[in-house]
Amino acid sequence: MTETHPSFASWLSSCQTGLDGEIFRHDGHSEHHYPLVIQYEDTDAGGITYHASYINFAERARSAWLRLAGFSLSDWLSERNQGFIIHKLEAEYKTPSTLHDRMAVCTSVDVLKRASCVLRQNIYHENGHISARVIVHGAWVDVTSGPKAFPPQLSEIIALFHQDQ
Amino acid sequence: MTETHPSFASWLSSCQTGLDGEIFRHDGHSEHHYPLVIQYEDTDAGGITYHASYINFAERARSAWLRLAGFSLSDWLSERNQGFIIHKLEAEYKTPSTLHDRMAVCTSVDVLKRASCVLRQNIYHENGHISARVIVHGAWVDVTSGPKAFPPQLSEIIALFHQDQ
Amino acid sequence: MTETHPSFASWLSSCQTGLDGEIFRHDGHSEHHYPLVIQYEDTDAGGITYHASYINFAERARSAWLRLAGFSLSDWLSERNQGFIIHKLEAEYKTPSTLHDRMAVCTSVDVLKRASCVLRQNIYHENGHISARVIVHGAWVDVTSGPKAFPPQLSEIIALFHQDQ
């Protein structure tokens, strides 16, 4: 058996929804849904999901959201030395989840400014209850020179997910 | 907006392949393919995937494999106090992977005995190269009384993935 | 060479300050200092400490604080089925830290009620700058019946670390 396996790229494409989630229209704005399963590594000796794991889930969902919307954080970092940083986050824990539960992270945008934004990420259990709410304050930076306006392409993507109230 | 969201169970069902992977026939035995994306949490300051993250990937794939094959580890643990333990593992690292790469863990069975087995888990990059090989020696135990023969249902599942040479 | 090594208990006792930190009096209340080193597993491909790692650092410090103050969370959980749960947390990120930096988590108490409390955990870099502030809202629960007053022994410990303003 050879060390290479020819068909992974095409098979992985067929897993798109599971890997990067899906975008839905909802109340006049877009919302990103990201699916995941609670793994052993996410739980702790208390028998439920460890509280910091939800912060990881929110980060996986943000990466998946931008990949799916067509914005490559890795290219911007390697080619232009620019990227997101997190200034602040708040997490509220509602209902615990347990090993092998299926969950969905729903991401939308609360505030969009020239160089920063506030994201709202609700983490739902398969049974429809909310497990955690995460609010993330992020800003765009040039790694060497500091805060910088969002690239227009990114700003347009974020605007689509903005809930105007 | 209410704290519950009605449609997650059905949406999560549609993500099945991404969440639990897929089973393929290959050379007379079954093989489980589990897809994943390298996340920030999986990388380290060296710029590539942290070596212990591959051990997590292998564990996520084993859980997904048994869920997909219809065996619930969580039910056996909570109802009968029985489960898998890992005695030994070996990992070989071949080609590094980096942030946001798509990977697939391919799981098959090298050895199946009455109460233990050896699993072979190859972790492939989307480009077809192998990133890591993980060999896992597991055994079935009653949590209080120690080693125990596999339940027949589990033994039959494992046998389907056994590569006879 | 035998599989047992006789002297670990005594050697580990000599590492007490490194493992569980130290308690200082400061402005009329006690403050717990917990030391740690940024490890590869704590960093990400951005080259700095991954944001969720600070949530882990805060949890390690809370466990160390109560162990050092003489309160065993594990005994209360196993013998009486009671323990802490986290309702809410807020994290503010100030100055990044990098691989192998030495840090200290300083824990004190902002609010103490009958069955809940708010902890303030500042995470300092060895150079004296603050890297992150974490505010944690916790409550005492009986795992089966729900919210419950703190045990008097625990309430007295928490009170010592309370900053009255």
Next chain:
Amino acid sequence: MTETHPSFASWLSSCQTGLDGEIFRHDGHSEHHYPLVIQYEDTDAGGITYHASYINFAERARSAWLRLAGFSLSDWLSERNQGFIIHKLEAEYKTPSTLHDRMAVCTSVDVLKRASCVLRQNIYHENGHISARVIVHGAWVDVTSGPKAFPPQLSEIIALFHQDQ
């Protein structure tokens, strides 16, 4: 209260043994002992330490060992673009450990070649029993040009920990 805290560098120095462990002579070679406490993040829903956490413990011990022996991996990486990579690891699991147990990782060297080495890392429980054995095959590389002989300073450090049989 100011955002800086003046005394952390000196306080952290006093935690040296807990943070980076200690070097002992044993049977004609040196051995590095690294202490740690099992944290919530290291455990899983099975109630014991998650198997991949031991791979993290071994990595923390290797970093601490070289820091304590005076070799700075971060300087070599940033200034000369050289560092360790892991080719292969084997882990055997003996006795489980649980939340808040104190452990020690004992590191010595089995094989030392011009550009690679094999490390033996035994992870002991405070009670003297061995919890896990980890064997790590590492090599020195120039990140851009590939395998390279160890720097003499590093080679001399590794030789001190070599068990000649």
